[in-house]
Amino acid sequence: MMYGPTGSGKSHTMFGCSRKQGIVYRALRDILGEEERDDGVDNAAFRLNLFVQVAVLEIYNEEIYDLLSVGNSNGVGAGVSLPKGATPKAKLEVMGRKAKNATYIYGNEAGKISKEVAKIEKRRVVKSTLCNERSSRSHCMIILDVPPVGGRLLLVDMAGSENIEQAGQTGLEAKMQTAKINQGNVALKRVVESIANGDSHVPFRDSKLTMLLQDSFEDDKSKILMILCASPDPKEMHKTIATLEYGAKAKCIVRVAHMPTPRDKLNTEDSSLLRSRIVAMNQFIYKLQIDNKLKEKERDKAMRDLLHKEEELLGLRLKLELIEARGTAEREEEINCKVMERTQVLIIELQKMEETMHYQQEELSFLRRKLHEIEAKNHKENEDAFQGMDGGKLLKRMSEMCSGDQGMEKSMELDMGDQNSNCDVKEIKEDISHATTDIHLGTHLNSGYSSLEDEIDFDMPKITDRVCLSTVFERDDEGEDEEIMEEPEIDKEVLEELSDSFATLSKDQFKENVKDPTSARKTRIQNIFRLCGNHRELAQQVNLPVSPMKKLENTNIHLSPLALSKDSNAKVNHAVESVVQAKPGKNTIPNVRLTDNMVFSLTPPLASVCFKENEDSKENTTCNGAESANLTEVYVKWEASKESSGNLIRKLMVKKNSSLSDLRNLIEITLLEDNRNQPFAFLLLADPSGTPVVKDKEAEVPVSKLPFCNTQHNSHLACLRHTKSNVQRQNHIPFSPLENMLPLHVMKAQVEEAL
Numbered sequence: 001m002m003y004g005p006t007g008s009g010k011s012h013t014m015f016g017c018s019r020k021q022g023i024v025y026r027a028l029r030d031i032l033g034e035e036e037r038d039d040g041v042d043n044a045a046f047r048l049n050l051f052v053q054v055a056v057l058e059i060y061n062e063e064i065y066d067l068l069s070v071g072n073s074n075g076v077g078a079g080v081s082l083p084k085g086a087t088p089k090a091k092l093e094v095m096g097r098k099a100k101n102a103t104y105i106y107g108n109e110a111g112k113i114s115k116e117v118a119k120i121e122k123r124r125v126v127k128s129t130l131c132n133e134r135s136s137r138s139h140c141m142i143i144l145d146v147p148p149v150g151g152r153l154l155l156v157d158m159a160g161s162e163n164i165e166q167a168g169q170t171g172l173e174a175k176m177q178t179a180k181i182n183q184g185n186v187a188l189k190r191v192v193e194s195i196a197n198g199d200s201h202v203p204f205r206d207s208k209l210t211m212l213l214q215d216s217f218e219d220d221k222s223k224i225l226m227i228l229c230a231s232p233d234p235k236e237m238h239k240t241i242a243t244l245e246y247g248a249k250a251k252c253i254v255r256v257a258h259m260p261t262p263r264d265k266l267n268t269e270d271s272s273l274l275r276s277r278i279v280a281m282n283q284f285i286y287k288l289q290i291d292n293k294l295k296e297k298e299r300d301k302a303m304r305d306l307l308h309k310e311e312e313l314l315g316l317r318l319k320l321e322l323i324e325a326r327g328t329a330e331r332e333e334e335i336n337c338k339v340m341e342r343t344q345v346l347i348i349e350l351q352k353m354e355e356t357m358h359y360q361q362e363e364l365s366f367l368r369r370k371l372h373e374i375e376a377k378n379h380k381e382n383e384d385a386f387q388g389m390d391g392g393k394l395l396k397r398m399s400e401m402c403s404g405d406q407g408m409e410k411s412m413e414l415d416m417g418d419q420n421s422n423c424d425v426k427e428i429k430e431d432i433s434h435a436t437t438d439i440h441l442g443t444h445l446n447s448g449y450s451s452l453e454d455e456i457d458f459d460m461p462k463i464t465d466r467v468c469l470s471t472v473f474e475r476d477d478e479g480e481d482e483e484i485m486e487e488p489e490i491d492k493e494v495l496e497e498l499s500d501s502f503a504t505l506s507k508d509q510f511k512e513n514v515k516d517p518t519s520a521r522k523t524r525i526q527n528i529f530r531l532c533g534n535h536r537e538l539a540q541q542v543n544l545p546v547s548p549m550k551k552l553e554n555t556n557i558h559l560s561p562l563a564l565s566k567d568s569n570a571k572v573n574h575a576v577e578s579v580v581q582a583k584p585g586k587n588t589i590p591n592v593r594l595t596d597n598m599v600f601s602l603t604p605p606l607a608s609v610c611f612k613e614n615e616d617s618k619e620n621t622t623c624n625g626a627e628s629a630n631l632t633e634v635y636v637k638w639e640a641s642k643e644s645s646g647n648l649i650r651k652l653m654v655k656k657n658s659s660l661s662d663l664r665n666l667i668e669i670t671l672l673e674d675n676r677n678q679p680f681a682f683l684l685l686a687d688p689s690g691t692p693v694v695k696d697k698e699a700e701v702p703v704s705k706l707p708f709c710n711t712q713h714n715s716h717l718a719c720l721r722h723t724k725s726n727v728q729r730q731n732h733i734p735f736s737p738l739e740n741m742l743p744l745h746v747m748k749a750q751v752e753e754a755l
């Protein structure tokens, strides 16, 4: 119990300040323990299961207020306005020696409780006076109950007794307030004096303060400590002396031991039982509070871990998004690179194609210009040719075309050639009725002489249509074998048709063709192909063992108009005559010197055929019988069949060591002369199987293997069997020499005509 004048430091001693703790904190610390840990677990109070319950009361104007609870405004003392922001306090009633329904706070930490109490103390009614800037206008009682031990500590901060004049209190309210404060102090002083004097009556009920302190004064187990506060100011000396005199009186209080009554015993037993129950309940509550704290700490720790995990998860998600974004960017970059590369390649290809196309367009334009020039030139030449045709120029043009090794390309050039060729074509068609020889023409063409017309006194118009058209019809490979047997008839029909067409082609029609460059050009191309094909065909058909120029010289057959003199021409005429005269009848055997034929001189020699070249051609134009011992006679006949009676063809003279292949060459020439060029095979009558000789084997079979004819040992019989095709045709290739379909006698007749 703090006692002293106003401003002497009672409140300061009770609650202390920031630098120095007051009695409240020190008392709590002594009860609950020295220091509490941060976790509040391992302190002395926890070990001893100690805790306190605290109530804070204010006695103002003889009214009791609960500073821990919030009441209405009516509870506040009259005449005292609440400070700004202050909450009203709950007013309590006194029941017996205790305040009824007081609010308590519990705890086992001295620091927290003392801080809470100091904060609540600020709710006391204070007022600034001359003696104290913040002078307390009420008594403050702090009740500390320690349920585990059943003890109680009352700490009372009494309002300071003051002199109204010295305090400077003016006004009725201030005077009444000072009177009330002094009333409490005076009541306490009388109680103390009564107890000290041993009076039978102690005036506890004179004030609320002494009512609440009655148990402390009457219980002999309780102890009272009065702390006297005095100001060091000398001016306050008299107050200090008065306070000390008051303390001296209080010190004289001697309490006699109280004899318990039966009622007191019952109350004591009941109170002890209730106190034990309260203690047990408080301990259970305290354990629950400790468990709750532990759970809260575990929850806080789990929450911190959860936040930490969430932060890690967020970081991982951000990393994943970065990786995905980076991967997507890399893929897009890779695709873009590929697209760029492909685009570059395509651009380069496009540039190349454009260059190529440009080059081709230039070439095409060049060719078009050239074609226009040629067509214009041809058109002009056609007109000129139409005005004055000269057939001899065609021959000249054809000779130019065929000179040397000119082939198909040269023929094509003829199509684009000068006006002379047109004139030649024209002459051919006009004089188509004049029969001439293609052999003559072909020979001269192949001899490479371009000015044949100067040496030979005939014009190209005399060339027969047959000459021009005889070999233009090259058959397709397919079905060739089947067509071979029908070739003569088909060729004849075609030739007749073409001959008729040429014969009926009038000059007027030709003029129309000339006017029409396309048709005239087509006609020229056809004629040129026909002539060239005819030439090649003749060169292939005639196979005789004659060396080209040398043997012609030996036989005095020289057809070159340029190289031959008039005498040599006479020799040529003689040679040809011998050929013509040797033309036999059907069943006669001609004794011919085939080397005299001008055509034969252009063909490869047959080494196996025994026709010796005579020194004097005049003496060897014929060969009757077996003049030489090296020669033998061979009678050639067809095999008897349904179609033929096996008629004899002719007799041939061959060398004794000749083979059937050599004999075949002679027979084929003979058949050509008879216009019966048919494929055949040799039959060896001595062979019991009757199998014909394979053509490939003919070169290995000598003529002497043939059977004798009529038991004459110097003559043999060659029996021929018709075959469907020549084996040679199986390997026929395009543009190879064609087979001549013209009868040889016609050719010879034409040659004769030409010469």
Ligand SMILES: Nc1ncnc2c1ncn2[C@@H]1O[C@H](COP(=O)(O)OP(=O)(O)OP(=O)(O)O)[C@@H](O)[C@H]1O
Binding pocket: 004, 005, 006, 007, 008, 009, 010, 011, 012, 013, 132, 134, 135, 136, 137, 158, 159, 160, 161, 229
């Ligand atoms: N021991 C001390 N050390 C330092 N300052 C002190 C001390 N005692 C008191 N004071 C100061 O003196 C002033 C008055 O003190 P305090 O309010 O405690 O007096 P009081 O006795 O309670 O007055 P009242 O009865 O009017 O309330 C305060 O400002 C306080 O800080």
